[in-house]
Amino acid sequence: MVNEIILVTAAIIEQNRKYLITQRPDDGRPNSGEWEFPGGRVKYGEHPEKCLEREIEEELGIMVKTQELFGLSSQVYNDGRHVVLLGFYCKHISGDIQNKDIINWAYVFPKDMNKYNMSLTDLSFVERLKRLC
Numbered sequence: 001m002v003n004e005i006i007l008v009t010a011a012i013i014e015q016n017r018k019y020l021i022t023q024r025p026d027d028g029r030p031n032s033g034e035w036e037f038p039g040g041r042v043k044y045g046e047h048p049e050k051c052l053e054r055e056i057e058e059e060l061g062i063m064v065k066t067q068e069l070f071g072l073s074s075q076v077y078n079d080g081r082h083v084v085l086l087g088f089y090c091k092h093i094s095g096d097i098q099n100k101d102i103i104n105w106a107y108v109f110p111k112d113m114n115k116y117n118m119s120l121t122d123l124s125f126v127e128r129l130k131r132l133c
Helices: 048-060 110-115 120-132
Strands: 004-012 018-023 039-041 063-076 081-094 104-108
Touching (some): 018 110, 039 048, 110 120
Antiparallel strands (some): 004 039, 018 104
8 A cells, every 4th residue: 555645736717607627548547537627746846836837738738827726635545645636726828628638628517517427536626616606
């Protein structure tokens, strides 16, 4: 069992009261095929806000501007990973979404996100968005 803490960022991108979620590649990595708010792992020494902007460009091919902190989520998985997720509101600056490192994407109303196989770490963000909307 691996005991590690992984710091990850997530973008909360709103468009017409819907929020962007993406589906991870089904490639055998942890959480394969699950839906999540887009983002990625923070590299050592990297600021979370800059990490998020980099990850969104790498995965989706769009430029975003990180704004204020949305929230924090923490989940310990059975394999020993402890994922700490920092969610930030983000503004879509430019570009059209591409499936660079994702299977699919959708803008979804928070009340409908339970129809997607969301990552456990992202569920608290889904619940918070439902309360805010």
